[in-house]
Ligand SMILES: Cc1cc2nc3c(=O)[nH]c(=O)nc-3n(C[C@H](O)[C@H](O)[C@H](O)COP(=O)(O)OP(=O)(O)OC[C@H]3O[C@@H](n4cnc5c(N)ncnc54)[C@H](O)[C@@H]3O)c2cc1C
């Protein structure tokens with residue numbers, strides 16, 4: 001291919017959320033952009049829950065609501081703590097979420113990524129799918145100057161390479177730009193797509209039109225591992241999944257599909273998906289290391305964005321918005337350097353980090369910097385002991401059996417103290433509060 | 438018995454998925470070994486596609502056809518050199534319809 005001989009302003013590796021945001025932003029500012037994606041089509045390798053946050057996409061494509069494939073806008077969120085037979089929950093539903101420009105939508109990634117990629121092409125970028133980048137090319141001074149792919153034709157050169165290669169980050173880790181994620185900083189999630197008629201979903205969740213509801217659940221469903229289950233309503237399907245830290249899976253020798261099947265048959269979940277037809281089973285990693293796991297973000301001739309840079313807020317289940325924002329900001333930094341006719345040196349590209357530090361991306365991750373370690377080391381208390389205790393306490397409160405209320409309260413208090421000791425309870429609460437601060 | 442049941446369930450799940458298998462070019466290989474490490478052994482349970490299995494000599498083998506390219510086995514076993522992990526060639530491997 002003759003285009004291989006050309007020099008690009010930027011090469012973007014990956015056509016996921018972060019890569020599309022970066023490629024779109026640069027191409028619409030007139031930069032000559034080549035984007036490479038290993039999948040047959042953008043999205044064919046990507047997995048998400050998926051909740052998409054409108055604000056961060058609006059900053060890139062303000063009128064995205066006109067033609068983006070959106071499933072439902074969220075009006076209700078349920079946070080559940082589950083034990084084997086029950087769930088205790090906080091439900092928040094508000095008609096305020098039925099606004100002209102809703103704040104959060106469920107999406108289906110394979111469809112969404114195809115749409116986003118069409119926008120990238122329309123903005124003027126060249127997008128090549130079915131192309132796995134196999135190597136970063138560096139010059140004698142160790143500057144990244146291009147890439148090699150598994151297509152015939154050899155090297156492709158650019159002033160800067162944007163690594164939007166996702167959580168596995170094969171290229172960057174093999175090139176020594178950053179370390180490989182550790183088992184305790186990534187979660188493995190599995191997910192199924194359950195299809196049901198639109199009206200059945202609306203009835204089961206009390207929805208009308210495009211309204212949507214999501215459930216997030218912690219508890220004994222993750223078998224003492226640090227993990228989370230989720231159920232998201234799409235138009236004609238329900239996304240159901242569960243994820244836990246890879247280190248926990250390995251230590252406990254648990255199988256993710258066994259956890260998923262247990263979640264599906266849980267008495268609180270089963271009626272919600274009853275009669276559904278499953279059309280896909282997927283698995284993917286999620287970065288969970290938080291602030292302390294953020295690697296070096298830029299160097300001579302390269303920047304790294306999105307999941308590859310571990311920019312994921314596991315506490316709030318946000319990833320795609322951090323990916324889109326970091327992709328956009330990296331692109332804006334590159335555009336700025338180029339407009340000054342500056343070379344894409346490490347020193348100039350430091351602008352990307354400076355801009356990212358000022359954004360919600362780094363501020364939010366810094367806020368929860370101690371959370372990953374706490375949940376990791378204390379997982380059997382937070383994910384098994386407390387969920388069981390909460391269920392017992394709620395049941396004790398609600399069951400009317402002639403036991404005087406004062407005795408019931410004493411029994412509940414005693415159960416907590418027996419399970420964790422007074423000191424344990426105080427220290428768990430204090431540590432959680434400190435990490436949350 | 439329970440193992441057989443679980444296994445058939447995973448195969449049923451994978452049956453829903455679309456793949457373009459690059460025949461004769463597996464993207465993941467297990468290095469020959471006498472005894473698997475704890476992590477490699479754990480993969481016989483942890484791999485979400487159940488690609489890893491124990492043979493009757495107590496060694497771990499892989500059949501990567503159902504692999505969803507999640508990277509879990511790479512995170513657990515690449516550093517020790519027990520497995521060699523690459524993406525499939527462009528266009529090959531799992532093709533999520535929904536993701
Ligand atoms: C089960 C699950 C649920 C989630 N739920 C949510 C949610 O509800 N809300 C939310 O905001 N986030 C969620 N996330 C996180 C979100 O999916 C990620 O943060 C987001 O997809 C990251 O985008 P990215 O562009 O960095 O990476 P990806 O979307 O993973 O994109 C990386 C791309 O690079 C390509 N690629 C990689 N290497 C190469 C190579 N060498 N050559 C060519 N192409 C390559 C890949 O094929 C892929 O298309 C969830 C994640 C999972 C796994």
Ligand code: SF4
Nearest residue numbers: 484504505507508510
């Ligand atoms: S990448 Fe994931 S699905 Fe594929 S073999 Fe490894 S653990 Fe299994």
